[in-house]
Amino acid sequence: MARRLVFLGAGHAHAEALRVFARRPVVGAVLTLVSPYTEVPYTGMVPGVVAGRYRLREASIDAGDLAARAGARFVKAKALRIDRARNAVLCDNGQEIPYDVLSINIGAVARNPLLAGGGAAILPTKPVEPFIAAIEAATVKDVVVVGGGYGGIELAAALSLRGARVSLIAGRAGLAPAAPKAARAMLARRLGLRGVNVIADADAVSADGAGVTLEGGRALAAEAVILAAGVAPGPLITALDLPKDGAGFLAVTPTLQSPADAAIFAAGDCAAFAGLPKAGVFAVREGPLLAANLAAALTGGAPAPYRPQADYLALVSFWPDGAVAVRGRVAAEGRWADRWKEKIDRRFIARFR
Structure with a gap:
């Protein structure tokens, strides 16, 4: 019997996970991607769009194409509620999308x-x-x-x-x-x-x-x-009847699963992984591990824990006048740092072209 995997949101972790599923499909799995947006901007390039450095399309991932490459159905809709009793996602277009395994990567809202x-x-x-x-x-x-x-x-x-x-x-x-x-x-x-x-x-x-x-x-x-x-959880996460952290984000175990429902995974800003800041780099790096654990959930395998790095490189762009690079307690600046950032950003987007 086919197992239904629903990707709720086209965030960075899901982009990476779907890329893995495109290369290594799971036999018998039926995939669905639900997102209200067809063009999903890469957050690392958003200031560049604002500055006029990039056109929006240059800095965005096509959610429909992302789904198609992974053999997934794309549903352009906003999720309103997750009904855990019926294992279904209820959307603003009236659709109810059933799932056996659900992965949530819908980001967060700006804290006001x-x-x-x-x-x-x-x-x-x-x-x-x-x-x-x-x-x-x-x-x-x-x-x-x-x-x-x-x-x-x-x-x-x-x-x-x-x-x-x-x-x-x-x-x-x-x-x-x-x-x-x-x-x-x-x-x-x-x-x-x-x-x-x-x-x-x-x-x-x-x-x-x-x-x-x-x-x-x-x-x-x-x-x-x-x-x-900073960010706050969106209304769908707030309404979901699963454990949260003190700030209201969805609690996850080291395997990126809800501690109260092993069929539900979460990654990126909407999830609360102990000790992890809200930074896009972590969502990107959660993606391949998330894909492996979703495949395990579909096939009866054992999930693996996510082990985040101790620190990360931050490149703060002041294009066209260079950038500031920060990692741990070390900082440097110059045009080379901005060229480095651009190379990283364009390489990320190129994965989905």
Whole structure:
């Protein structure tokens, strides 16, 4: 009897897993990919799209093509609910998609630390697809980016190339607080050269038609406020009756399975893997192991544990003026670092062409 495997979401882990299934199909498995988007941007290249370095299509994976290569059916729909009692995914187009094994890689939503009134457009960076559409349609001149991590820094630098006056609210935690001191200095200097106004002595508390209000009442003018201050679980994960971590993300075991339902796997930002930060590099590297464990679940094999690396390379682009490279406590900068980043990004996308 055929076993039904449903991939919910076309995130980076699923892109890698489907690539494995295309090379090594499982006999008797019926695959389905469910995603509301046909073009799925690679998050590492999103700031490059914002900066005008890449066209959106250059930086995106075609979900339909990804599914076809793996012999999977592609369903363009948004999942509304997972019915575990009936082993089915309920979608906004009315379809119910049954599964024997379900893998979830739907990402997360941008965390919103602001009390919002009317007026200024608040643009969450996650999900990525509507964020890029909003940026492409915008003609604003005063932009505030909330969040001083690597993602917020890259977006602020990219937006400065669109002719906008950009303020970056890093908050009291400061720029890239987990980075070494040398890296923080490099990042601050490069933002200064771009004319980005960095706020590192107060957190943002609210946004309205006039802009953003900081602690103490100071105001920043803004026609658009971009949320890049971390992520939160989306409504589907919040509603799912499975164990979560303290932040509400779906708990998984080392084999990327729910501890309460071995038929459900999760990877990427929607999953809570102990000690793992929310970074795209981990989703990509979870992909091949996820594929192996999904194949094992379909065939009665034993799953293997995911063993993440202790640290990872971060390349923060300031194209066309180079990039800052950070790994562990080591930092360096230069045009070579940006060429390195571009090579990595283009090589990743080329896997799916």
